[in-house]
Amino acid sequence: MTTGEAAPAFREVAIDVSALARNVERAVAALPSDAPRIIDLGADAFGCGAQRVAPIAATHGCTHALVPRVTEVLALVAANASLTVVCADPLGDAAATELADAGVLIAHRSLAGAQNALSEGANPLAVVLDSGRGTPGITRGELSVLRSAASDAGSELLVVDPALVLGAAVFGLDAGDAPSLPLNEAEPVMTLWAPVVGLKSVGADEGVSYGYRYRTSDSTTLALVSLGYADGLDRAAGNTLDARVGNMTRTIAGRVAMDAFVLDVGADASVTVGDRVVVWGDARTGAPDIADAARRLGTHSAELATRLTARPRRSAVGEPS
Amino acid sequence: MPGLRAHISTGALGRNIDHLRATVSPARLMVVVKADAYGHGALTVARVAQQHGITDLGALDLATALRLRAAGVPPEVRVLAWLYAPEQQFDEAIAARIDLGISRLSELERALDATRRRRAAGDHDAVAHLHLKLDTGLRRNGATAEEWPALVDAVARAEADGLAVARGVWTHIAEASEDDDTEALRRFERGVELARAAGLTRIERHLAASSAGLRRADVRLDMVRMGGHCWGIPSFDGVTPRDIGLEPVMTLTAPVVGVRSDDARAGRVGIVQAGYGDGIPRLAAGLVSVTVDGVRFPIVDVDRDELTVADPDALLTVGQTATLFGTGAHGEQTVREWGDAIGTLGDEITARILPRVPRAVGDEFVG
16 A cells, blocks of 8 residues: 555465476476477466466466467566467457557467468468367368468468467366366465454354354354455355365355355464465465365366456465576 | 457446435435446446435445545545455555444554544544444454444544544344344344444444345335445345346346357357356356347356357357346346356356456447
């Protein structure tokens, strides 16, 4: 605020940039040697922050950043990393001039579109391979046609094969059966946490939060934590997900509200206002694991991370090597 | 072909506010713009609310409150914040004439310290405008019944010293049952009596939010705080927006960007450019539909950047516009229906429509 100091911790997403850098290096090493080194930074890099991730990806071996939407291009160009931005938006042609001016490659998804771009001198020519699902792309058969056409035109061909793009795994996330480069032993990258903002002593059999979906069993202490569904923590996480404070893991007590949830920390707990409550993070430190949280909520971890809103502050921890 | 958009109808918003204001009158209506007005845009909503006579805005946190002031919300419009980081200092809030919700003595002390510092720095009119929060059963923020007497006494002393004005006494109710809410109201009235007995004579009482505020006249008191109903999302069961005189404000549309035969699903599907990376829950698959030209197409898969919808009769073509949710006037589902089907609130869905989705603000949305 006006003091010039950083605002105190309130709702926090910490990105471990060291772990991210190691994941990127391992993924790049796993690519076939002739494959382009493309990282998917769409949806604000799965919620991790594309502008923060881009320079790390560039330093650790990536050459291209893929985004699925024209609306995501500008933030990435502004990050000014030494990555070529590739836009795979099927609506990209409508913004072709702007994108070209910004140095962005449009990755074409139809043979006709690609041939047209080639005839207009596209070099390199970028295309997206069809993955058998989602927005259609270039088929293998069409690709061989384009290979010779590009060769005849003297244009380089950049093939975006979704199965060979660094994706959710380098962010320590699992995106289910969406195609991307798999990665063994990916390290966790994201920690979601918030401080205890209030403590309250209550008696037994007190209802907690909206609908009184949780009742205290004994006299206890309730900790109020400033994270809610408007931060992207599912409302359904109440009475379902764990959170960790100090060395104690407790299930969220009652409904997750828009802005806060409650933990029942017990009458004897040494919890104090300001203590860090971790909703997910590095399981090696005892924090709840995002993959386990995702299973409990019936989804995958990429959704949990990506659907965090802009309200929590993103910050970097660790040092990229 | 236009891309994914969240259309915000300022016309519908204004009509909702007018209707809700008239309904809760003579109580005032506070429009709650926290969480970027549940995804509708806090600044947009603040502007429309002022045009419709609203003098109270609920901000939740200081960042939102200060953003409203910085955008030109004048001091005559009260802006209330009430949830703070531990050890949050209030100098900037006092300077910007933000009303402060106070749940505990430590917050009061910091608010008074900030007021003294502002005065020492030459801001002679600085005063802490306070809304004292009582916990009536929700067990979140708010002073407990045990803590309440000491809190109101301390505020009364600060008023006597000219450092603070207690403008309100308030609470959140649990909405677990009508009886529980009636019990909360009783506890609240007791707290108000104690505050008045301590000498706090300028307080207004506010307890109810969208749900109880619309259903029960006895809980409206001096002011009702509403978010969801302002954007046309019914906050209680069994009614459509129209039933309670409201119109949904947000309409989410996205282009059809592909069609393909899907062997795994043994049929034709359409691809719509909206996904969980835009805030669409993956749980929506199998539960809700998009609508194109009045025809519903069930969502069968939600990926990060796109939805797959069933199109067994091959009706979809690239370039069409699909409506995910809207007013219901063109056959589409409302966000309340989405919430019901998915097992959550419409509020959660709109509040989590991510910044990647451009907001298109206009008077009316013509689908």
